[in-house]
Amino acid sequence: MKKDKQKVLDEVWDDDRVRSFLGKRVPSQAGRPFAGDPDFYVLRHAYQSMRAEDFSRFLGFFTADGRDVRARDDKGRTLADVIARHANSGRFIELLNAH
Numbered sequence: 001m002k003k004d005k006q007k008v009l010d011e012v013w014d015d016d017r018v019r020s021f022l023g024k025r026v027p028s029q030a031g032r033p034f035a036g037d038p039d040f041y042v043l044r045h046a047y048q049s050m051r052a053e054d055f056s057r058f059l060g061f062f063t064a065d066g067r068d069v070r071a072r073d074d075k076g077r078t079l080a081d082v083i084a085r086h087a088n089s090g091r092f093i094e095l096l097n098a099h
Helices: 015-023 038-049 052-064 079-083 090-098
Strands: none
Touching: 015 038, 015 052, 038 052, 038 079, 052 090, 079 090
């Protein structure tokens, strides 16, 4: 089976694209609202989607919008707690701690 899209590497993200993640809608799970803080969901989605440079800019927009970088999931964990075991999370954790 052939892929219908090729992976794009090193794409430049402008500020509008980075800011668009602020409006990420939190989905319901099995008909129930997301159990954690919605800010956690938005942060996690940005982390999963962005390179560290873009995530850094996103965090500036995120905090300027009055959002919480210490938001917790339904288990009481911050994003830094969740990603601490990821091989390439060091820079992301530094950025979170700086905000």
